[in-house]
Amino acid sequence: MLHKFARQTLRSLALAGGLTLVCLVTAEEGFVLERVLQAVQQRHGSKGVAVVRDWNHxxxxxxxxxxxxxLxxxxxxxNRKLRFEDDQKLWNQPDYWATPIEALLRGAGDCEDFAIAKYFSLKFVGVPVSKLRITYVRARIGGPDSSLLQAHMVLTYYATPDAEPLVLDNLVSEIRPASRRPDLLPIFSFNSEGVFVPGSSLPQQGNGSRLSRWNDLVLKMQAEGID
Structure with missing residues (x-):
């Protein structure tokens, strides 16, 4: 076991992007390093391999x-690693959902790419996906009295099924409970278990794979060696 100081030092290095350990994420979370490296080498080349090693560390x-x-x-x-960039500029498409590896390769992503990368990373470090939802919202732009709403996506975390969610957002660095984000109007959310409407702790509309872009994302991640 690492001492507390060593763990804190490693965490600081990881956040700063300076960690060079060689580690293996366990198979139970769907991320087996050697399998992913092999698939990514074929799909993204040596730069992709370097990204996977850094992410795994x-x-x-x-x-x-x-x-x-x-969290x-x-x-x-x-929020430090990626800069915000719209899909048209990054991918020459109006709406593209990047895998975490694709986003890290570009060093940038749209709001959904931040949410997706956080979702899968938390899954891979042992947070149950039942506690995580990628949430589509309308974000109020220009203050509480503004009528200007913009489509946005965040990651939400539920400590228990009926708990108030915490919001992980690329636009606001602090993780806040939903009650402290009155600028966000939730429309629906989803994870690998299903699609949820606001206020419900149970899936309401089939499962997340019915979302075409989610399905495409899962297929791309499988091609990268990630279950």
């Missing part, structure tokens, strides 16, 4: 923390 450091610490670490890591 970070996940291995963060998995030792408490669940709340994992903070993963949220901070991706």
């Amino acid at each position: 970070v996940l291995e450091v963060f998995r030792s923390g408490s669940e709340q610490q994992k 903070r670490d993963i949220n901070e890591y991706f």
Whole structure:
């Protein structure tokens, strides 16, 4: 076991992007390093391999923390690591859902790419997907009295099925409970278990694979060696 100081040092290095350990994320979370490296080498080349190694190192450091610490670490890591860029400029498409590896390769992503990368990273460090939802919202732009709403996507975390969710957002660095994000109007949310309407703790409309872009994303991740 690492001493507390060593764990804190490793976490700081990981957040700063300076960690060079060689680690292996366990198969139970769907991320087997050697399998992913082989698939990514074929799909993305040597740059992709370097990205996977860095990402795996970070996940291995963060998995030792408490669940709340994992939320903070993963949220901070991706908000620092990726810059916001719209899909048209990045991918020459109006709406493209990147895998975490694709986003890390570009060093940038749209709001859904931040949410997706955080979702899978938290899954890989042991947070149950039942506690995580990628949430489509309308974001109020320009203050509480503004009528201007913009489509946005965030990751939400539910400590229990009926708990108030915490919001992990690329636009606001602090993780806040939903009650402290009055600028966000939830429309629906989803994870690998299903689609949810606001206020419901149970899937309402089949499962998340029915979302065409989610299905495409899962297929791309499988091609990268990730279950």
